[in-house]
Amino acid sequence: xxxxxxxxxxxxxxxxxxxxxxxxxxxxxxxxxxxxxxxxxxxxxxxxxxxxxxxxxxxxxxxxxxxxxxxxxxxxxxxxxxxxxxxxxxxxxxxxxxxxxxxxxxxxxxxxxxxxxxxxxxxxxxxxxxxxxxxxxxxxxxxxxxxxxxxxxxxxxxxxxxxxxxxxxxxxxxxxxxxxxxxxxxxxxxxxxxxxxxxxxxxxxxxxxxxxxxxxxxxxxxxxxxxxxxxxxxxxxxxxxxxxxxxxxxxxxxxxxxxxxxxxxxxxxxxxxxxxxxxxxxxxxxxxxxxxxxxxxxxxxxxxxxxxxxxxxxxxxxxxxxxxxxxxxxxxxx
Numbered sequence: 001x002x003x004x005x006x007x008x009x010x011x012x013x014x015x016x017x018x019x020x021x022x023x024x025x026x027x028x029x030x031x032x033x034x035x036x037x038x039x040x041x042x043x044x045x046x047x048x049x050x051x052x053x054x055x056x057x058x059x060x061x062x063x064x065x066x067x068x069x070x071x072x073x074x075x076x077x078x079x080x081x082x083x084x085x086x087x088x089x090x091x092x093x094x095x096x097x098x099x100x101x102x103x104x105x106x107x108x109x110x111x112x113x114x115x116x117x118x119x120x121x122x123x124x125x126x127x128x129x130x131x132x133x134x135x136x137x138x139x140x141x142x143x144x145x146x147x148x149x150x151x152x153x154x155x156x157x158x159x160x161x162x163x164x165x166x167x168x169x170x171x172x173x174x175x176x177x178x179x180x181x182x183x184x185x186x187x188x189x190x191x192x193x194x195x196x197x198x199x200x201x202x203x204x205x206x207x208x209x210x211x212x213x214x215x216x217x218x219x220x221x222x223x224x225x226x227x228x229x230x231x232x233x234x235x236x237x238x239x240x241x242x243x244x245x246x247x248x249x250x251x252x253x254x255x256x257x258x259x260x261x262x263x264x265x266x267x268x269x270x271x272x273x274x275x276x277x278x279x280x281x282x283x284x285x286x287x288x289x290x291x292x293x294x295x296x297x298x299x300x301x302x303x304x305x306x307x308x309x310x311x312x313x314x315x316x317x318x319x320x321x322x323x324x325x326x327x328x329x330x331x332x333x334x
Contacts, residue, residue, distance in 0.1 A: 005062075005077050006042060009070060019044045020135050026069065028056035037303060043120065043135060050120050054129065059120065110180065112150060112170065115141040124169055127188055132300050134228050142170035147185040151198050158198065165189075168196075171224050173237070174210040175203060182237070184224065197237065204245045205237025214250035219313070220257045226296040229306045230258075230313075241271075243278050252279060258313060260294045261285040263331045276327060281319045284330045285312065 006014070012024040013036065024030040025040030030053075039054035042062060049062040066074035116138040118125050124143045129135075144150040147168040148159040168185035175181050181203040185196045199205065207224045212234055219233040227233035246255060257275050259282070262268055276282055289312065292299040299309055318326045 005066075005073060005080070008073055008076070011040070013038050017135065025053040025055055025058070027053055027058040030055055034303065041129075041135070048120075052120065052129070054132065110142050110170065110172065110183070111153070112142050112144045114139060115143055115169065118143060124167065124188060128169070131225065131297060133225060133297070137228050140172070142172065142183075144168060144170055144185070147196060151183075151185075154200070155198070171207070173203075173205065173207050176209050176212075178210050184237075204242050206234055206241075206245075207237055208234035209249075212249070214254060216254070217256055218250060218254050220246075220255055221296065222260055223295065223297075226258075229296050229300060230310060243275065243280070253281075256281045256283060256313070256317060258283045258285075258296070261287070261290050262294050263287070263333060269327075269331055272327060273324070276319070276323045279320065281317050282323060282327070283313045283316050284318055284326060286316060287330075287333050 006021055011021070011026060012030075014021060014023040015038075016022075021042040022038050023040045023042075024038050027040070030039055031037035041052045041054070043050045043052055050059060051062055051065040052059045060068070063074060063077060066077055115125060115128065122143075125138070128138065128141075145165055145167045146162065147166045147170070148162045149166075150170070151158050152162065166185075167188045169188065171184040171186060172180045173182035173184065181201050182197060182199040182205060184198075184207075187194050187196075197205070208227050211232070212218060213232050216232050219227070219230045221227045221230075221233055221235045224235045227235040246252075257272070257280055259268055259272055272282055272284075289299065292302045292304055296306075296309055300306065
C-alpha cells in the first residue's frame with residue numbers, strides 16, 4: 001500500500017533502500033552545495049512509517065507529513081489504510097506465526113530488544129541514523145542499557161564489577177549456520193571501552209560469515225559498521241586475524257582487504273605488509289580521500305555514496321611485489 005502512495009509524491013531522486021525510501025528532503029530542500037545529496041527518509045518499521053531528515057531533523061509519522069504537505073494524498077492514504085486494516089485483521093494469526101518463524105533463530109540466544117523495535121526517538125536509533133548506516137541493518141542489531149549485566153546473564157560472573165548503566169548497540173557474530181558465537185558491544189555514552197567483544201566459544205572472530213558468498217569478491221574491513229556499506233563484506237574481529245582460516249572458507253583470490261586510510265598507523269601497516277606478503281589483494285586508499293575520513297563510514301557521513309566508494313576501491317587494488325612497492329610509497333603519503 002505505502003509503495004503506491006510514495007510514488008505519487010514528488011520526492012526528488014526517490015529510490016528504495018531495503019524496506020525504506022531515500023530522497024532529497026522536501027521540507028528543508030536538502031543540501032544547497034550538492035544537488036545529488038539525499039538526506040530525507042521514509043522509514044518503515046512494521047506498521048509504523050516515519051518521515052525523517054538527517055539535515056533538518058524533521059520527524060513525523062507518514063500521515064502527519066502527508067496532511068501537512070500533501071493533504072490530497074493523505075486522504076487517499078487514509079482510505080487505503082482503512083481497507084488494508086480490515087483485510088489484515090483476517091490474516092493476523094498467519095502473519096504472526098510467519099514473523100516468529102523468521103526471527104526465532106536470531107533471537108534464540110539474545111534476550112534483548114532488536115534495534116528495529118525501538119522508537120525512532122530512541123538515542124540508540126538516533127546514533128545509528130547519525131552514522132548514516134544502512135537502515136536495513138536495524139533488524140540485525142540489538143540494544144542493551146547495561147552490556148556487562150547482559151553478558152552476565154549468558155556467562156555468569158563474566159564481569160565482577162557491573163556499572164549502573166552501560167548502554168550499547170550489540171552486534172551479533174554469526175557462523176555459517178546463523179548461530180551466534182560472539183557479541184560486540186558498541187558504547188553509546190563514552191563507555192570505558194568503545195568496543196567490548198565477548199566470544200561464547202573458540203570460533204575464529206570474523207563478522208559477517210552468515211552473509212558471505214564465497215563465489216564472489218569478499219571485501220574485508222576492519223569494523224563491522226564499514227562492512228554494512230559494501231555487498232558481501234566481512235570484518236576482522238581484531239588484530240589476530242587468521243589468514244589460513246580465511247583460505248579454508250574461500251579461495252585466496254576472492255578476498256580484498258580494505259584498511260582504514262591511516263598510513264601513519266604502524267600497527268596497521270605491519271598487518272597490511274603481512275597480508276600482501278601472503279599474496280592477498282589489498283586496497284590502498286589514496287591520500288586525497290583522507291579529507292572525507294579514515295574509514296568507509298566516515299566517508300559516507302561526509303558526502304560520498306557507497307557506489308562512489310566501491311569505484312575508488314576497485315581502482316586502487318594492489319597485490320604481490322608491485323603491491324609491496326606501492327604500499328611503501330603509500331606509507332610515505334605518495
